[in-house]
Amino acid sequence: GQNIDQPTEMTATEGAIVQINCTYQTSGFNGLFWYQQHAGEAPTFLSYNVLDGLEEKGRFSSFLSRSKGYSYLLLKELQMKDSASYLCAVMDSNYQLIWGAGTKLIIKP
Amino acid sequence: DAEITQSPRHKITETGRQVTLACHQTWNHNNMFWYRQDLGHGLRLIHYSYGVQDTNKGEVSDGYSVSRSNTEDLPLTLESAASSQTSVYFCASSESAGGYNEQFFGPGTRLTVL
Numbered sequence: 001g002q003n004i005d006q007p008t009e010m011t012a013t014e015g016a017i018v019q020i021n022c023t024y025q026t027s028g029f030n031g032l033f034w035y036q037q038h039a040g041e042a043p044t045f046l047s048y049n050v051l052d053g054l055e056e057k058g059r060f061s062s063f064l065s066r067s068k069g070y071s072y073l074l075l076k077e078l079q080m081k082d083s084a085s086y087l088c089a090v091m092d093s094n095y096q097l098i099w100g101a102g103t104k105l106i107i108k109p
Numbered sequence: 110d111a112e113i114t115q116s117p118r119h120k121i122t123e124t125g126r127q128v129t130l131a132c133h134q135t136w137n138h139n140n141m142f143w144y145r146q147d148l149g150h151g152l153r154l155i156h157y158s159y160g161v162q163d164t165n166k167g168e169v170s171d172g173y174s175v176s177r178s179n180t181e182d183l184p185l186t187l188e189s190a191a192s193s194q195t196s197v198y199f200c201a202s203s204e205s206a207g208g209y210n211e212q213f214f215g216p217g218t219r220l221t222v223l
Binding site: 004031033041042043044045048050087089096097098099100101102 | 212
């Protein structure tokens with residue numbers, strides 16, 4: 001079966017750095033996406049990785065290791081507005097997105 | 110600005126009733142998707158379409174149907190609503206199927222089946 005695992009909840013302090021991990025087992029791989037979802041709102045796109053390595057976009061970076069079936073999202077200089085759920089999704093061999101259940105990130109002052 | 114809208118935003122219905130959720134996008138995207146989101150689960154794909162007159166079943170399609178008569182709209186119909194279909198429903202669209210093609214999501218419809 002296809003599976004995406006990520007922690008259910010994480011807590012971090014404003015101004016700090018947090019790393020949200022995602023491991024996956026899917027039928028094929030055509031890229032990994034990270035989305036942000038604030039409570040009661042729609043998911044919005046953050047990043048895409050298809051090759052191994054780190055992609056940096058401002059305060060957010062995403063890393064991929066295809067051989068390990070592993071990715072992480074790194075958030076730096078945390079702000080209160082970063083309190084949200086972070087969804088990991090893998091595009092499988094049929095170009096369908098398989099979604100993790102999401103990691104709820106709580107930022108404390 | 111291009112957008113994707115859903116209506117209604119909230120709906121309460123009774124078991125056994127037919128319900129249709131609307132999704133309209135002005136991105137001119139070929140691909141449209143319907144997901145449901147429940148606590149403890151990731152987004153689960155219900156149906157999707159890669160163009161006009163094209164529809165496909167997703168992971169959790171039982172009890173749902175869609176039709177695609179134009180590029181902009183993909184209505185989702187619950188043929189006979191069940192309490193297990195209480196959920197938040199998201200519509201999404203993307204330009205094409207593969208690779209780096211982010212999906213843009215509508216605001217969601219919260220459906221309660223009593």
